Amino acid sequence: MKNKLIELRNLTKNFDDQQVLKGISLDIYENEFLTLLGPSGCGKTTTLRIIAGFEEPSDGQVLFNGIEISKVPPYKREVNTVFQKYALFPHLNVADNIAFGLNLKKVEKSVISQKVERMLKMVGLSGFENRDVTLLSGGQQQRVAIARALVNEPKVLLLDEPLGALDAKIRKQMQLELKKIQREVGITFVYVTHDQEEALSMSDAVVVMNNGEIQQIGTPTDIYNEPENRFVASFIGESNIIEGHMIRDYLVEFDDFQFECVDKGFEDNEEVEVVLRPEDLDIVEPEHAKITGVVRDITFKGVHYEIMIETEKRMYNVHTTDYAPVGKKIGLLFGPEDIHVMCKMGAY
Amino acid sequence: MKQYRHLIRPYLIWSLVLVVIPLFLIVFYAFTEEGNEVLTFSFTWKNFARFLEATYLNVILKSFWLGFITTAICLLLGYPLAYFISRFSEKAQDTLILLVTIPMWINMLLRTYAWMNLLSDNGIINQLLGRLNLGPVSMMYTDFSVLVGLVCNFMPFMIIPIHTSLCKMDKSLLEAAMDLGANRVQTFWKVTWKLSMPGVVNGVMMVFLLAVSSFVIPKLLGGGQYMLIGNLIESQFISVGDWNFGSAISMILAVIILISMRLMQKMDKLQQEE
């Protein structure tokens, strides 16, 4: 069993009279790559700043190795941050930026230069020691920022949308590198992003947040395949969300038909919402399916077609490699394991 | 933009008439002898040689010493004030900076007269001291009164550039420093102070320049006997009428100031690189 490193217990945070965190409880384990994911303004940065010590929670606790630290100043925490806009010191060169933390700790000069060199090598910037940081490209500045934090050997590295300012190509490359670095140094990363693809591809655990509340915590596959509510389902990937009700365990009804499913644990006849991922749906001849409709629109997306199908009750979004012309009558086919039943929640 | 370029011409002509020609005249006077006609001037080093007399050297030493002290006091008081102002909200900062500059709207002479009133033997301060049985303290016509006048007049020139450079600083740098283990004091010296250096250098140069060459304030608050280099130049032009010597002193002052500024910039560079 992995060790619990950080525990957030029922954190709330008020700015003026606005409550931006409404009771965040979260366990962060050793060596874990954990991502906070959510739309803009949902409180990701605030949560991260509370862990780093730049903000004090209005209520609740932050435990580090079981010890309450919410009143400990940032410079005494075994946590380092990679800031969104890098925040490199413009008056210092690359090596001095990276050595900043070690210099404060009065580490021996020869040790410092050794460690700086090793860090530069890890982030792929060997030979950049004496460069002016203000003249580096965005990607290079980002690497310096990561090296500057990691050289202090923190227990946890906090990253606030570190790739936000980079263009798509470098972003992809940096995602892979970050993941590699995390495995290499073997410490906990707490990563903030509002990019669901980034979250799913890099993380061991994803925390989906909205409006200052945690919506779901789970592995990327859990979050994608078993969204717990409508918000998570619609925020992560595309989905068809349909209101229905559970007849009993393993049997759900929606759009006037009953379907076998793999979900249980709901009350009989409970109102639920059903998620059907577009890529889980297939188009077949109408007589082979319960739900039928007419193709209203078809768009070529490279790997697949995106087809909008209008049924008696609603519009379905289907991703498939099969082609069907607009106006054709077709049936929608899906199996029990493609149906994800969720608790119904307030309107979104 | 290009077609508007000729609009700068009147300005160029004015600066020629008002700045370049007088400067040229000063150089001309400094190297010529008194009384010669413009067309039959004779070249001489005499005016510069005369400056090496002990009385005049003392004047320049005293001026620089006073300029140095004024600058030091302005920096010591102005930096904390600028720092303090920069911590307020943007709106409050505008107001506070306005307050700092308000004295500059009032004529310098009036301000200096006000100080004379405050500092004189039966002025307000001495009356207060008298109430407390601390007796009258003679403050007018001393180094102290001149310093007070200089510091108060030139303080805004220190505060404003420092405040500007503090404002321009990215606040997340302070968080970055703290994140890397610097406490508040270390963060100040390793980040804030270093990044405000351009403002400090500007402020120091400006105040020093103004203080070294001032003559009204030392005259009013220091009394008739109080000789700084500015007073010396003024008296050469106005009362003695030796324009040639006056010009020579002006040139010497300008050269010394230029050299000290270069030194300042060099030191600033060295500190940045260290």
Ligand SMILES: Nc1ncnc2c1ncn2[C@@H]1O[C@H](COP(=O)(O)OP(=O)(O)OP(=O)(O)O)[C@@H](O)[C@H]1O
């Ligand atoms: N210092 C502050 N004072 C007042 N309100 C604040 C402050 N910091 C954040 N907020 C508010 O708190 C809410 C959450 O902000 P936060 O920065 O945590 O969001 P976020 O999830 O990081 O968003 P983004 O993806 O846009 O960075 C926002 O509504 C924001 O306006």
Ligand SMILES: [Mg+2]
């Ligand atoms: Mg944010």
